[in-house]
Amino acid sequence: MSIAQKLYEGIDIGTETTGLISYMRTDSVRLSDEFVGKTLNYIEKNYGKEYIGYVKTSKKKENVQDAHEAIRPTDINKTPEKMKEYLTSDEYKLYKLIYIRTLASLMKDAKTLATTIILDNNDYKFKASGSVLTFDGYLKVYKDYEDKEDKNLPDLDKYNTSVLVSTKIESDEHYTKPKSRYTEAKLIKELEELGIGRPSTYVKIIDTLKLRDYVKVIDKKFVPTEIGIATTRKLQESFSNLINVTYTANMENDLDKIAEGKKVWYDLLNEFWKEFEPQVKEAFTSMEKVEAKKTGEKCPECGSDMVIRNGKFGEFEACSNYPTCKYIKKKEKEVKEIIPCPNCKGTIIEKKTKKGKIFYGCNNYPKCNFASWDKPLIEKCPECGGVLVEKKDKIKCLSCDYEK
Known part of the structure; x- marks a missing residue:
């Protein structure tokens, strides 16, 4: 969404700074008559009359945010290839997807x-x-x-033949596969189909799953963590009427009705609280606590068992005798080595500033003060032998003007 925000707010394309896409926090599928007309002319000119399609209409979903048009390029003549030199790799990929999908939607069916x-x-x-x-x-x-x-x-x-000659025969065995895990795109599509959330809230929903350590992202797919599975199981035991997609979708509709003046917020909140309050009280007394896993080690300060606990920053090892003993085992920091330092015999490693921004510096600091915001590469500059770094979608030398 942050990349889409940049494309919407404006990109410097040499002669001007202009937004390349329309407003992106919308689930509208409507295109303006002016844009449709220009795009159909573009299709005829570049692909021929036989490729001109028509505007497809569909039944509007409930509560679709239709104040804006669908996400589309602002100018159909600004093709991805023309804009490529002004965009980063990710910006180009997203702009190309939006452009091509919009163009294809107004072309004839295959x-x-x-x-x-x-x-x-x-x-x-x-x-x-x-x-x-x-x-x-x-x-x-x-x-x-x-x-x-x-x-x-x-x-x-x-x-024009009835005889085929086989050059190769392959035998494949297929098994029934379980449903694949959600990627970010598939999860957003599922939320949209279930009527949960809005384009403006999808990013927040996904960020919450990650920040609370309910899921890990492995190969671009969401894999539930132990804390995520345990949290879901416990909440469903005590709040099964709330922790389900039907309730969430209905709540979205009720909130929309409040915004439209069709429902009174106080009545809805009062109705919710009457059912929710006794459930919370019951959960506090009956919900079984999840036992912390023992690590097999003893606390160096009091001799109690060390256990694995979960916090907002993930798992950590702590004393089971908390709060009497507040010992927490420090995690060994993983050091990512990049290349040998060009200034000394040290190693360039990945570091972080106090605000969490990544940079690259020598492990012999402060004796050696080599530092770079851009990631150094193993290969050396072919012109001067200096350090090459990745800078957006280019490779540059820190010592001379070489770039590719």
């Missing part, structure tokens, strides 16, 4: 034929099912984003 090919070979039948593309339509621009699982078969009519 045409395919559902096809089944049956091959006979010595009384054995081999069957392949898929589709044959007869007109690419919107895929002319959107092919990089299409579903890779769709099977496209060749058009055998082109070859």
